[in-house]
Amino acid sequence: MKTFLKILLASSLVVTAGAKEIKLLNVSYDPTRELYQEYNAAFVKHWKARTGDDVVVSQSHGGSGKQAQSVINGLEADVVTLALAYDIDAISQKADLLPAGWQKRLPDNSTPYTSTIVFLVRKGNPKHIQDWDDVVKPGVSVVTPNPKTSGGARWAYLAAYAYALEKNGHDEAKARDFVKRLYKNVPVLDSGARGSTVTFAQRGIGDVLLAWENEAHLALKEFGADKFEIVAPSLSILAEPPVAVVDKVDKRHGTLAVAQAYLEYLYSDEGQEIAAENFYRPRNQAIAEKYAANFSRLKLVTLDQEFGSWTKAQATHFADGGVFDQIYQP
């Protein structure tokens, strides 16, 4: 018994002496604060139980495009969890911090959860907004972030454009006119999705917010279901926010193994449950069915279907001089 206790004591001392503190920085897009707050706590507990090491995860949030630029400019992100693959591609191409084939390293093109764009309207829906056509009507004030800086805004723009294409037999001119009318109704462009939620829900501006689905649910939870309601349009886009380790930074910090495990755990049952509870559509089908009531039923089109690829979409619509610059007059 005494021998056993000595061994136990020695082991705990060894573990304690060997246990180290590992710091990770997760650079994420704007609306994922609540998701990663909960997820980080779960991962820390999981990693401690598995290895005995303490992990401290710091978060940085902002418009996806802005966040990507920050990483390119030197922000030492161990992992990036951004709104669209194009932003992570930019980090790879401009700063060479991770390989070009990063997206193949995790399942489902490195997107452990998906989302879409819905409408958040005032309670009672006084402007009777049911679909995209209602959003472009004169007299309807629309809140959405700036597609130049926000990933969510780019998804929203593409969702509207996709709707117009589907409705008008893929007539590009009509689709362009459609988004032009949409942005004519936008009085304020925030830099990120969270800012737009503040504009709509706290500042009381606008009749409709083009929101990430999770952000819309969060607004109901935070501000009260008696103030707002969610309207699902007839068609929206399947948003696939990807995640990636930033290899060069991880090698410098010695955090590669933990960073990889951090992202892999998003695909675990616990990770998928946390995503669903925070109104992100999980990839795990069983968990998706369990939380089906959380999500609107609507027709979802993919970016590849409608626009080919992010590279094409970015070049056509969001690059300097692209369609957005042509149709939007501040």
Added chain:
Amino acid sequence: MNPKQKSKLGRILPTILIGTSAAFIFLAAAHGQTTNSADAAPVKIPADDASGSAAGSATVASTEAAEIETLKKEIQTLDQKVQKLEQQREVEQPAVAESNQEQIQELDQKVRILERRRELDKEAADAAAKTQPKLTLGQNGFSFGSADSNFIASLHGVIQADSRSFINDGGGTAGKNTFLLRRARPIFTGTVFHDFDFNFTPDFGGSGVVIYDAFLNYRFNSALQVEGGRFKSPVGLESLQTDAWTAFNERSLATGLVPNRDIGFELHGDLFAGSVSYAAGIFNGAPDYSTPTAPAQDVDDNKAFAGRLFFQPWKATSIVPLQGLGFGVGGSYESDRGTAADLTSGYKTDGQQNFFTYAGTVANGVHWRISPQGYYYYGPFSLLGEYVISDQRVTAGAVSANLRNTAWEVTAGWVLTGEDATYNGVTPRHPFDPRAGDWGAWQVVARYADLNIDNAAFPTFATAGSASEAKAWSAGVNWYLNRDIRIDASFSRTTFEGGGGTAGLGPITRQPENTIFTRVQVAF
């Protein structure tokens, strides 16, 4: 009855009453003609009008009835009009109210949008400001730095325009009355990544450009710093004082025995809240107060060690009269190997004339210095003093000797306008502005200094005309117009003794040197 109905009734009723009253008046008038006949004086109806009266009465009655009927119809019409107007008003009022409400909501949205745009613009401006370089310009010069303060560069400067006038020189002194640009130094300083300071100071005042300072200083903290490059050797107290803040135009005779600038590395710092300062370095080795045109690289393999320990025990206490008291000791040690470059080019008077130079002599052996030193500053009063021993082994031909030269000096000052005197100058409380009756700060200063050359230097090691001792007293007035501009005037008298080498005292040393100095200085 609700208020609306009351209001309606209130509008209809007078109309009805007016109409009805009109009807009654006509009726009463008609009736009065028939009924009042009993009260009225009987109207004699002519006999032949009696039958005509009955027919006439009937006609009058029917006329009155028709009139009444007409009035009734008019009243009815009026009533209908009033009702119609009331109805119209009831319809229009909610529409107007709704329109007003919509306008209010629209305006409210516009105001909210403007406020939110302003909020976002401010956020963007704040974010942009974090990346904008910072620029400042003030009495301490011009400085600019990156937003994250990782790169800061500053430009300071010292310009000193002097005059020297030698008087009563009996025709023997070689001193020339002159104006001169004593110093014209742009001083480039900066800090990179918070802990690395640099300094680059060229001087354009002389006949050519000379680099005075060029060094990098790493600050681990205030107590531990490492400096490397070309900078002042840590020995002499007056020597270490910034050129802009010395009491007189030229430093004293005592500073003639300490090293000036040297090239090397030094560990230094302040301990115990600045109560103790230390410096210890390794250098190429510099002769006694050589000009900066001393060799840019060492002339031999030997290195010089120089250091200083300075105490200001009451600096951080509340004992105000003792806060400005500081004392310490500086020293150096090196071993020279047979070079003239390790010897001073000459010991100079206040007027910058050589009163002693070595002849055919080289430094050849150990050269050590020690300098106990101290100062005291209290309010407008200042006192600075040091004593220096410079002991050097020299050789001239086959003859060698250890020459021990000594010097001391005391400088005192008093700021007449009451400002505090400090080691780093005087800051006027009221900068010069004659329109406002402000005249800056005025200081009187006095100094006595003595430099004694070892008698063993004569005659073998000294040039002809060299003196073995120089004594100088000086007095002056310094006018600080503001922190950046200063005007000085002083007088210095130096007398010489002994020496003479092989031919007695020379043109410079056979009579006292009397010099009047003036200076206009800009330092920022």
